[in-house]
Amino acid sequence: MARVVVDVMLKPEILDPQGQAVQRALPRLGFDGIADVRQGKRFELEVEGPVDDAALARIRELAQTFLANTVIEDFAVKVEEKQ
């Protein structure tokens, strides 16, 4: 079974308070040199059958209509190599 990963991140122009909270906490915790943090979602889909162009197109549609809110979020679909 193949694994397809969908990464969903807020668009760069959208404020990301979760990421900001992490970024501001880092110096207090002793970690310097991180200029920015953005937090998003990662979905790992186990796909039955071959991951061909048709399957990827279907997953892209699924991501667009269901996993991401494309008004404020961008998404990326990637096929992951088996470890």
Place this chain on the structure above:
Amino acid sequence: MARVVVDVMLKPEILDPQGQAVQRALPRLGFDGIADVRQGKRFELEVEGPVDDAALARIRELAQTFLANTVIEDFAVKVEEKQ
């Protein structure tokens, strides 16, 4: 500035109700052939300075102590190529 990505996912043996909810909703929405869905977090860190072994070790420590709960979550640190 280099981008380092930290992916945080629930360990395989830990129940993932968010992912299950997505997986169960898919057939209703007309998407078949997805056997399993796991949902996790993706952090994009913009790192000042070079991303050498020392910087990566520091980020791995940061992920372990702060971004992931290693009792129930696994994490992966990756340097992302600039688009």
